[in-house]
Amino acid sequence: RKNVEDFTGPRERSDLGFVTFDITADILNGKNGLQIIFDWNVKQLFLYLSAEYSTKNNALNQVVLWDKIMLRGDNPRLSLKDMKSKYFFFDDGNGLKGNRNITLTLSWNVVPNAGILPLVTGSGHVSVPFPDTYETTKSY
Amino acid sequence: WPGSGGVCGGAAMDLFGDLRRMNKRQLYYQVLNFAMIVSSALMIWKGLIVVTGSESPIVVVLSGSMEPAFHRGDLLFLTNFHDDPIRAGEIVVFKVEGRDIPIVHRVIKVHEKGNGNIKFLTKGDNNEVDDRGLYKEGQNWLEKKDVVGRARGFLPYVGMVTIIMNDYPKFKYALLAVMGAYVLLKRES
Numbered sequence: 223r224k225n226v227e228d229f230t231g232p233r234e235r236s237d238l239g240f241v242t243f244d245i246t247a248d249i250l251n252g253k254n255g256l257q258i259i260f261d262w263n264v265k266q267l268f269l270y271l272s273a274e275y276s277t278k279n280n281a282l283n284q285v286v287l288w289d290k291i292m293l294r295g296d297n298p299r300l301s302l303k304d305m306k307s308k309y310f311f312f313d314d315g316n317g318l319k320g321n322r323n324i325t326l327t328l329s330w331n332v333v334p335n336a337g338i339l340p341l342v343t344g345s346g347h348v349s350v351p352f353p354d355t356y357e358t359t360k361s362y
Numbered sequence: 363w364p365g366s367g368g369v370c371g372g373a374a375m376d377l378f379g380d381l382r383r384m385n386k387r388q389l390y391y392q393v394l395n396f397a398m399i400v401s402s403a404l405m406i407w408k409g410l411i412v413v414t415g416s417e418s419p420i421v422v423v424l425s426g427s428m429e430p431a432f433h434r435g436d437l438l439f440l441t442n443f444h445d446d447p448i449r450a451g452e453i454v455v456f457k458v459e460g461r462d463i464p465i466v467h468r469v470i471k472v473h474e475k476g477n478g479n480i481k482f483l484t485k486g487d488n489n490e491v492d493d494r495g496l497y498k499e500g501q502n503w504l505e506k507k508d509v510v511g512r513a514r515g516f517l518p519y520v521g522m523v524t525i526i527m528n529d530y531p532k533f534k535y536a537l538l539a540v541m542g543a544y545v546l547l548k549r550e551s
Contacts (some may be wrong), residue, residue: 279473280473
């Protein structure tokens with residue numbers, strides 16, 4: 223985790239977090255209650271991994287680190303290892319340093335052929351702590 | 363118009379014949395009927411606005427930035443309840459300050475303060491970068507006040523009619539003329 227100037231956003235230094243993760247998900251397996259998800263009225267699932275945490279600046283922060291579109295007919299099993307986040311994990315401020323409780327959750331948006339658009343959160347989630355110091359060497 | 367042809371001229375004569383044969387009372391009745399239909403439609407629309415809390419509860423998708431989920435011409439149904447928190451992953455419809463065009467994208471970052479103050483960032487599923495380039499000059503985040511509503515349901519293709527009417531105004535006028543003529547001349551048996 224580094225403290226870096228975010229050139230895409232507000233012109234102040236903010237914490238930038240680097241997270242690597244594994245995702246194993248079996249969308250067809252009834253164990254997670256996801257078995258009936260890919261029925262005739264489901265066009266696609268928009269899956270996303272979000273990090274949720276609290277900081278001094280903000281009571282609630284949510285940052286989407288990674289997303290994937292899974293169309294009906296695609297392989298419903300996800301087995302991703304050592305993934306780097308797709309998007310920059312910038313905090314609004316310096317709240318990642320020493321933050322012990324970053325919760326990563328996998329959620330998905332069901333897009334039907336026609337009808338309601340539900341947002342579902344997976345039942346598993348992981349807590350990730352950030353160290354107390356910044357890294358000065360390039361490790362990404 | 364000169365040179366229109368015999369068939370068009372014949373139909374026009376029938377129309378005028380019909381109109382003259384109706385007496386004043388029938389004409390007023392038809393007009394009132396028409397006004398009632400328009401008022402009912404408006405009431406239903408206003409009712410939807412109240413029930414959903416959104417100033418525009420039904421919107422048409424105008425661009426391909428959310429493909430393959432939504433395509434140009436799809437219809438979206440929105441709600442905008444005040445107590446609904448804005449969370450990552452939700453599909454929101456928002457307007458950039460000063461611009462009229464509603465944009466349908468997904469929330470990818472949320473920062474909420476203890477007092478309920480929320481700022482968030484959006485990105486179209488089909489876009490490589492987030493929406494900061496679309497916001498106002500110097501604006502980095504969206505706020506609750508920019509939100510028109512959250513997408514709760516959707517119907518494919520249905521909104522194409524609105525897009526066609528927008529791109530081809532002659533089609534819109536022709537449609538209105540036909541509808542108007544039909545309603546005014548229809549006899550209730």
